[in-house]
Amino acid sequence: MSNVLILGAAGHIARYAEEDLLNNTTNHLTYYLRNSGRIKITKPERESIIEGDVTDAVQLSQAMKSIDIVYANLSGHNIEELAKDVVNAMNANNVKRLIWISTLGIYDEVPGEYGKWNHQMLDGGYLETYSAAAKVIESSDLDYTIIRPAWLSNHDEVNYETTTKGEYFKGTEVSRKSIGYLVGDLIEHPDKSIRDSLGVNKPNTDGPKPAWY
DSSP states (O other), X not given: OOEEEEETTTSHHHHHHHHHHHHXXXXXXXXXXXXGGXXXXXXXXXXXXXXXXXXXXXXXXXXXXXXXXXXXXXXXXXXXXXXXXXXXXXXXXXXXXXXXXXXXXXXXXXXXHHHHHHHHHHTTTHHHHHHHHHHHHHTSSSEEEEEEEOEXXXXXXXXXXXEETTSOXXXXXXXXXXXXXXXXXXXXXXXXXXXXXXXXXXXXXXXXXXXTO
């Protein structure tokens, strides 16, 4: 059993990961989020809530005590600073395993017309900041896995494939549920994909942009 700290625990992907972990593991989950009212505890013997902000260094460091794995489901214009906050808190508490949600395109790894479209949609502050945050994670000595999803859908399916850093990205879309279940798998098998960056897509969705655009 591992003690898992989930940052940004009310996010859509995080909720799928939490569902998977509660159903398929014995891990204890600690939810860290700004509004604790957004989470409903269903298994109090295995779930805890901390209401707090990742930018509060003291509180975040306190939350890391006795934690084995950190899963960060964070977003925002200050994502680079949030990455630094997480790395610092983990280092201060000797926590090594981190799963970090990022986005596709941070390495300019999306080829062809889809890559051009992705730049048009995400340049101007989004790709740049998420790329900077990934560099913070990769320059640390943590046992990280960075996850770079394709454009996200709400389809009720688990169907994905992965590429790794240095390979071209495949596909244009993937479901949030798929990403959540990938996170669950990495937490259940924490030795997988150490110091790796995974592109994640639904197979056979190649094209110039996601189907709904």
